[in-house]
Every structure is written in C-alpha cells, then in structure tokens.
Amino acid sequence: MPGPLAILFVLLGTTIVLLIVLLTRASLTATPAGKILAFLAFCALPILCGFWGLNEHLERSKQTAFCLSCHIMEPYGRSLYAADPMYIPAAHFENHRIPAEEACYTCHTDYAMYGTIRVKLHGLRHIYVQYFGTPMNPIHLYDPYNNRECLHCHAGARSFENDTHMALLDQIKANQLSCVSSGCHDTIHNAASIDKVKMWKSQE
C-alpha cells in the first residue's frame, strides 16, 4: 500500500504531464470533455497538490530532525542524549516517554484549542528570525513553559499521583507553581553547559 507521499508524487507527476499534453496539443480543449480536463489540470489538481503538499510540510515540521536542522538548535538536540536522568528532556526522549521522531513538538506544542496553529505561527516566526533577523542569544521560549503541556500526559498517571503532587495539584494546574522552574524538575536542556555532560549512546 503506497503512502500518502508516494500518492502525492504520482498526483504531481500526473498533473505536470497533463499540463504538458494540454499545452502541446491545445486542440484537445476544444471539446466539452477537453474543457473539463483543462479545468482539472489548470485549477483543481494544482490546488489539491498545493494543499496536500502544505499538509505534508506541516507534518514534517513536527519531526525532531526538522527542528534540529537549524545550527542554533544543535546543543538542544544533544541534550536529548544526556546520560543524566535529572535532565528532563533526555529522560523523556531516551525512555521513549515521548515519540522520538517528534520529541521537540510533543513537549513544545500547545495543548489548547488552536494550539497547533499557534505553534505553527511560532514556527514561521522562527524561520523568519533565523534567515532574515537575528536569533536571540541564548534562545528562550516566548512565554514561560505552561504546566498544561506536562499535565497533558502526566495528569492521572499513577507515577504522578503521589503525595507531593497531589498536595500541590491546584497550584500546578493554575500555573502558580511551575513544574520546571520550582526546584522540582528544573534541569532542562542546559544548552550552555551540555558539552560537559556525559552522553548516552543507543545500542541500535
């Protein structure tokens, strides 16, 4: 069964061939069927290919490899392989608590209504700053990390429902006490000093 990408390539190829045929043998468009074919080749199929391609690119932008393809993200990518269990991103990535292929997106998306759209707009801003502006140094989040992103997976989990978390649950849910900056789980990427940390190597 061919994947969506293969089907998209077939569709792109078919549309291009159809366009070339109609441009070189314009007499084909003289008949009503030819006019419908021309409408498909000149309007319907290109629009379909455009939206399908856009969807494919948006799906790819969730990939860890996509985020780490920018030089500035290199130390953040290395921090996923820290051999120290106190490193929260590494603990999640190395133990497959999050999908390894979409590690950045899983923790840095916005689990709220229209959150995906907001994150994509942030992504466009990243691209703009990377190529047409000056990236912040050191880079940091636009807004403080929202506990909602942690609770999306951890809320209700057996390992989460211990006495400490339960006693502070209201403050955690209200973002009055941050999961990552409260002295509880505050070893995050530490990109500036990641070179001094021992790295884990997968056996695969």
Add this chain to the structure above:
Amino acid sequence: MSFRLSGGLLIIGLCIEAISLFWVHPLAFLAFFVLGGVFLAAGVLLYLSSLIFHPSQTNPNDSHSK
C-alpha cells in the same frame, strides 16, 4: 497567451513543490510556501481570469480560427 503562461507557471510551481518534498528542512518549507505557492496561485488565478474575461483564449484553436 494567458493559457500558455498559466500552464508554464503551474508547471514551475508543481516542480518546486515536488523538489521541496525531497528535503526535510525549514528552507524546503520556505521554498514550497513562498516560491511554489506564488507560482501555483499565479497560474490558477491567471487561468481562472482568462476563463472569466477572455473565454476564447482558453482554447487556442478558437483564437487561431479568428
């Protein structure tokens, strides 16, 4: 003329889209969105405008016979 130009723009736009899909990188997205998107939109709009404003031009045979 607009029929051929529209076709040319669409072929270029579709080729850019196809090439951008071979690469997982923000620049590939930019190429697809900015370059490919402009060519595709221009091609489709030119074709639609030629249908509305110059229907005979969408069929070169008609214009040749005149």
